[in-house]
Amino acid sequence: MAILNATAVTLSIAGESMAHSTSCSFTINRDLRDSTTKGSNGWGENLSGLMSWEMSGDSFVDILAGDASYKDMVNALIVGSAVTVIFDLDGATETYTGSALITSVSADAGVEDNVSFSVSLTGSGAITVA
Numbered sequence: 001m002a003i004l005n006a007t008a009v010t011l012s013i014a015g016e017s018m019a020h021s022t023s024c025s026f027t028i029n030r031d032l033r034d035s036t037t038k039g040s041n042g043w044g045e046n047l048s049g050l051m052s053w054e055m056s057g058d059s060f061v062d063i064l065a066g067d068a069s070y071k072d073m074v075n076a077l078i079v080g081s082a083v084t085v086i087f088d089l090d091g092a093t094e095t096y097t098g099s100a101l102i103t104s105v106s107a108d109a110g111v112e113d114n115v116s117f118s119v120s121l122t123g124s125g126a127i128t129v130a
Contacts, residue, residue: 004090011057012068012086013102013119014076019067020060022116026087026096028053028127053123055085055100061107061115070107070117077102082124098127 010017011024018024031049061070076083080101087096100121107117 008090010086010088011055012088013057013073013121014068014083016068016072018057018059018119019069020062022058022060024055024057024087026053026055053098053127054121055087055123056118056120058116058118061117070105073102073105073117073119077105083121085121085123095130096127097130098123099125 006023009024011021011026012018028051030051032046033049035045035047036043037045059068059070063069063071082099082101085098085100089095100123102119103122104120105117107115109115
């Protein structure tokens with residue numbers, strides 16, 4: 001069994017890996033369409049509906065970072081255009097790539113703590129699995 005070390009998993013936004021990343025996630029969802037009828041005998045029935053996906057990441061803030069930084073994420077959110085995102089599970093042999101809009105960016109700065117930020121993205125269109 002080859003269990004993947006999560007340190008190898010990366011999130012890239014607009015061609016750059018998130019600087020000082022501490023975590024990232026990728027979720028695919030499928031909505032269901034209710035198809036319950038009187039003949040369903042009290043059981044709910046469903047059909048497949050639309051699919052959607054999201055990615056998110058957490059990083060430390062580094063004002064000198066050249067990679068996907070807090071400032072880059074805020075600017076991309078303000079501009080509102082789609083960015084290409086890649087969720088890389090193990091160094092480019094298993095990747096999930098798509099176009100997404102940044103839906104939120106938040107920063108957290110506790111007393112005597114590392115300043116960190118989170119970014120959330122919602123996919124627009126299909127995800128490519130490679």
